[in-house]
Every structure is written in C-alpha cells, then in structure tokens.
Amino acid sequence: MDHLDSDETFSPTQDMDWAGEQFLPTSDSRQLEKKPGRRKKVLIGLGLLGTAAALALLTGMLVWHFNLRHDVRLKRVYIGSMGISNEPFKAEHEDPSSQQFRKLADLVKQQLKLIYAKNSVLAKYFRDSSVQAFSEGDADGGDGVVAYYQSEFEVPVPQQTSLDEAILGLREPTDGQQGRQGRLLLKPTDALSVNSVTSGALDPRMTGRSIPENSANIHVRTEGRVQSPGFPDTSYPPNIYRQWLFRADPRHRVRLVFHTLILEDDCQQDFIKIYDSLVPMERRALTEQCGYPHTSLTFLSSGNVMLLTLVTSEEKNFPGFRAIYSQVPLKDGECGGTLTADRGSFSSPFFPSNYPPRTSCVWNIEVPNEKFLKVQFMKFSVGNQSKECPGDYVEVNDDRLCGRKLKNTVITTKSNKMTIRFNSDASYVDEGFIAEYEAFVPTDPCPGRFRCRNNLCINSTLQCDGWNDCGDNGDEVDCECEQSQFKCKNGLCKPKLWRCDRSDDCGDNSDEENCGKCADGEFSCKNGRCVSKMRKCDGKDDCGDGSDESKCERSLLLPQCSAFTFRCTDKRCISKMNPECDGPLDCEDGSDEADCQCGMRPFQSSRIVGGQASQVGEWPWQVSLHIKGMGHVCGASVLNSRWLLTAAHCVQDSESQKYSRPDQWQAFLGLHVQGQTNEWMVKRNVRRIVAHRDYNPHTYDNDIALMELDDAVELNQYIWPICLPSSTYDFPAGQEAWITGWGTTSEGGVKASVLQKAAVRIINSTVCNDLMTDEVTDRMLCAGVLKGGVDACQGDSGGPLSVTNPSGRVFLAGVVSWGEGCAHRNKAGIYTRVTEFRGWIKEQSGV
Structure with a gap:
C-alpha cells in the first residue's frame, strides 16, 4: 500500500527512494572552481539553495497531503430544530437531567439517524447527535414540541460542499408533503410525527467552542436584566462563549432591549448574536452586533423563545452589555387592517423597535371613488437592497420595496384603492418603516402646496429659497434669483451669504470660485500673499507663514514662526496644519504628540434642537452642571480629573x-x-470658579470659565477629557462639528432627559457676521445649519462644540455661548472660540 493512502503520518524522510532517480548533470567541473576566498561563500550559497529546494518540496507534499488526499476528514457541526406534533411539551422538558428530557431526546436522536439514513451523503459521514433543548411548539404550525439538536459529521475535504447541500436539503415540508414525510416510523409505539426539520452549519467563529455548561435558562414572566460577565465594573473576560436562553409564556414573545452595548469593533473578534431559537441556528439569526452600534437595539422573537450569545477573543476586551428582557402578548391582528380615512399612517410591527421575524401584514386602503391615493415612507429600513427583495420587503400594489434608500419616497396610484403588504422572513431583522398615506383629487394633488417632481408636497413658501426641500432640487428649478441671492452656473439660486464659505452649496462648486484676490493659477496664503500654485508643497516656505506647506504629506521646519504655525516645545515651528495628537511625530522633540491622553472615545463605531439621543459613553467629556435644588442648568467639558470648562x-x-x-x-x-444614576456616574462639588475677567455680559465676549472640582475623579470609559486645541489650530468653514447637551428640544420648550447630540458645520466668520448683524467678535466661533432646525438651545450653555480630527481624536472647538432664538433659518449658533483662550486656560488651571 502507498503510505500516502494509509493512516500513517506523512514524514518527508520516509518512503523516498531516490536511488533510481536521474538528475541533471552539472556543467564543467572546472568552471565551478572558485578563486581563493570565495569557496566558502559558494558552499553557503549551495547549502541555502538546497535548503530552499527541500522546503519547497516539503511544502508541496504537505499541501498535497492535506488538501488533495481523499481520506483526510474534517469534523462538521450542524445545528437544527425539529417540530414534533404528537408529543406534548412538559415542564420537565426544560431540565436536561430529567427522565422525560432524556427519553424524548433519545427518540429525537433515533429519528435524526433515520432521516440521515435516507440520504447517502448524510448516512456515510454521520457520527452522532445530541439534543440541546426543547420548547413549546407553534400551535398554528401543528407542532406540540420543538427539539433543538446538534449533529456531528466527519467528512473528507472534497466532500464538504456535498454535505452542506445535503443538510440544506432538510427543509421544512410543504403542505403537499405532510402525508408522505410527516410520519417517519421508528416502531408503532414510539413513533414521532415530524412536521419540520431545519438545519444548517454552525457559525465558523463558534466552531471548536463547546456549548457552555454555564448557559443561563431564564423564564421571562416579569421584567429582568442580563449582562456580560463583569459588567459594569470590569471588562468582559477574554476567549469566552456564553449563552442566555429565554422562554416566555405560551402565546407570548420575548423582547430584549439593550441598555448598553459596547464591544470590540471587529465582529470577527467579539460579537453578540441573537436567535429566534434556543440554539445558534443561522437560519434563525435575528441580528449580529459588535462595536458601538447606533441603530435600534430592541429585538422581538416570533414565538416564546430567544437565544442570546456572546463570543469574545483573546484580547482588546471592552465593557460589554446590559439588556432588559420582558414578554409581550402575541396578539392576533398586531398589524395590518382596513384604512378608510382620507389620510393616516401605518408602520411595521413595534416600530421603531426592530420588527419580529416571520411576520406578515396586509393593509387595504380604500377612499372615495373620485380620489387617488399616495403613500410616503418617512423612514424605511427593510432587508437588503436588491431587485427581487426575496427576504424582507414591503409590497405596494404588487411592487416590492426593500433596502434603506426609500426615505421620503412617494408612491402614487391612479385608483382609490391601495394594498400594502409587509413580510419578514425567519432571519435578520431591521427597524422597519413608518409611512403616511393621503387621498387626493387628481386635478389638484397638492392643494395649497408646491408639488415636487417626485410627488412630494411641500409648503409653497419653500420654493426658490435656495434650499433643496424636495430632495431632487425640483423646488429650486426655473427660479428668478432675488437680490439677496446669486445664480450658480447650473442655474440654481443660492443666498449670497453662502459664497466663499468653503462649502459646495451649488453642487457644481461655482459658489466657491474666484473667492480670493489671487489670480487664476495662484494660491492665496493665509497672510494674504499670492504665490503660484506650482509652489505649493515644494518644501519651501513661499508664503512666509508656511500656509503653502500646511496641507502637504510632509511638514516643513520653518525658520521663523507665525500666527498660522504650530510651535514645538523647543520653540521651533512646523508648517503642518493641526499636527497635535494626529499620530505622526512632526516636532523633532515629539511635543506635538505629548499630552494626548484625551479626546478618544474609549469605544468606537461615533439639549439640542433637531438632534437625536446619544448612546451611553458616546460623549465621555460631557458634564451636567446642577444648581442645588434646581437641577440641570448648564453644560461643561472635562479637561482632566479635576478641571472643567464652561461658559x-x-x-x-x-x-x-x-x-x-x-x-x-x-x-x-x-x-x-x-x-437616573448608574454605576459609572460621579457627582462632585465645585471648589473654585474662575470666570474670565474680561467677560462682557452685554456682548457675551470672552464667555468662558473654569471650574475646579473639590475632589479628583477617576478617568474611565465614561469620564474622559476632551483635547484642547493649540492657539493655531484651524477649524475651517464647512467642517462638521457636534453639539451635545440636555437643553430644551425646542425654543421655550422643556429640557431633554437623555443627552442629545446634533451635527452642525463651522460657518465662515464673514458670513456669520453678516447673519448676526456684526455682533460676532474674533473670540467667537459660528456653527449651525443655516437651513434651520438644528441648534443648541437653553440649557446647552457651557457645553462643548467638538470636532474630530482625521485620526479620530476629538478636540474642543467651542463653548456654547449665545444665539438669536434656537434653530432659526439663516441664523447661526455662537460659541466661544477656544483657540483664543488656550494660554488663559493653561495659566489658570495648568491644563
């Protein structure tokens, strides 16, 4: 027998009889003689060549041995469920040590063996099965009990695909197959009537991990909570696999809401996975999460069971999670129905929570005969974008919709009737949708409003105002520009205030052309000089202030400093823009990367008018300042373990x-x-307040103050300093910035309870001065959304305006100071410009 076909271990030294082999002859031996002093090198070279050849041969043989031989077998693990109609579920079936559990488990294993025996591939490579759990079956599906099992196979490498295909062939029988496949006899007294078999390969990241012995079995009758090991005091342990099995009462769903979820960003390392099952069946996976997700984290099962799993790697461990579980009654008619009003709304079940799997809803809308119907999706996140929409989808009059690009999409029908169907399959859920419908007279589809080309109706006053309210610029086409507007090259009219603000408002960048005094082909230096664009990034300070070398791959060491350059500790200056804490060492003394324990959210991913609720730990430098007996009054930012910055x-x-x-x-x-207090919240009294001595209460100039705490706090993932920019740090117009706080969510409204966040952009100072009637000083910074709707408001004062640099580090650009109202159109929020006070902060606090 050939040793390579036996079960013996391959050895490169055995079975290799080279005696009968012929090798290529060498060249003339005299030509191989070397000059004195080179012989040793030649021998070494020949030795290395021989070693390389031997290694190549060995590698090839090993590759052949392990990949091409047919008798090398791999263990394959498949997870599945079996619906059984002629066995009732008993309480004892929840206890793996009970006699009832073992008896039914034996029957299931025998039944699986019979099922596999009917397929030649499965029968040949099957080794063993084990039953993991039982649950109540789906009464509507005819199941009395559901068995969850694990089957192991040993298969030759070339046969893996065949085995996977055979397992996938164990699909749930259709109605027409029930009579033939529904009853697989063992013997007349022990027969199991099998209605369904679902099976699939185990997630490869769980392969090699045994089912954890310390799995938690939880009866979901009252609200409770689960959390990762060590949470919140310590990070979760490395290299673990944990399971939580939830069972609700019959005719109830399990609901799981994540209060906190902070894991490693890489889902190949650490992740949680939720299943509509009691075993990790991929066909029943509802979601997989890692990192710091910002989508809905509320999940519901289709029936009364759910499985939560946590898998971690060997390093980079994070805080983990805490989740609240409860049960929800499973009601008939949870969604769908008949709608007859002229206008109304409907949504996927439990919106904005993730919809349950295996759900089907039908809405029939019918209005008077003389009217047509249209429906607008306000939010839409259903399945994956594809032409066929085979999984989760919304169907409007037989047209299927799926994906995430349908927000504000309007669909019309030339009929007084419309049918909307929603369907979710057995795996991977989304937030769903919310939609509004409206009946309209065909001759006047937007009574009293402007009709966009996409059939969206908007207020007529929004037409030709420079804003893309329709979404397709339909309201800004064929407009006569007003005196306060300029015409873009593409014909759109935009406010003159938007010119030269470093933002492409026109869409063709024509609003940013000819913005300096420099001629075409010239570069406008920060100090006002003009130099040829050919001299940018040439390694020479042609501007005299280093600004022509400030955005180059390599920084330039300048012979003299200016107001636009970064000064190193050794008093030298470099041309690079914003070099501090960006990663590379630019200063020869490394001072640009010193004191950089700031501004990094320990866990990455990322009150405010027009904002949204933030996640726990997302803004660890945010502080709430309370007056005793009054509650929240202002915000502040953490500078270090003892000092805060506010207004x-x-x-x-x-x-x-x-x-x-x-x-x-x-x-x-x-x-x-x-x-609401929690484990990581810290309360401190204030020892000292240092307000800027030149603060002007009438103009809000120099609106900045420091607070010293009475006792230092421990810095952690929930309390962390924000980075302070140097005096020369540049926050260019158009750059995205974030405002955060608990202030009022509308002008004159009530304060928010949950920390809010909103994205704005830095606004050019000249533009801002025109907007705010010349009330903005050099010590103020403007930011906002000129369209309106997003702004800081009462109660946000003193909080941070933060900007993230390319390396992901967050800097404090401004302190919330003042504004005219909240979120008004063409009005900016005004912030104290922190770069102007960097020296003052250092002098007063040492930070």
Missing part, C-alpha cells in the same frame, strides 16, 4: 441666585439620563 454667563449672579458661588454647584460626570 462665563453660566456663573453670573442674578437677582435671586448667586451663580458665582462654588458651593451652589454640583457637577455630574458620566451622566446620560437626567435623574
């Missing part, structure tokens, strides 16, 4: 309150929801 106007005395007195204040660090 000077927050600490000015009023007729009734001494805001300047430190003993009136309490600082809440690590807070997320007002009025």
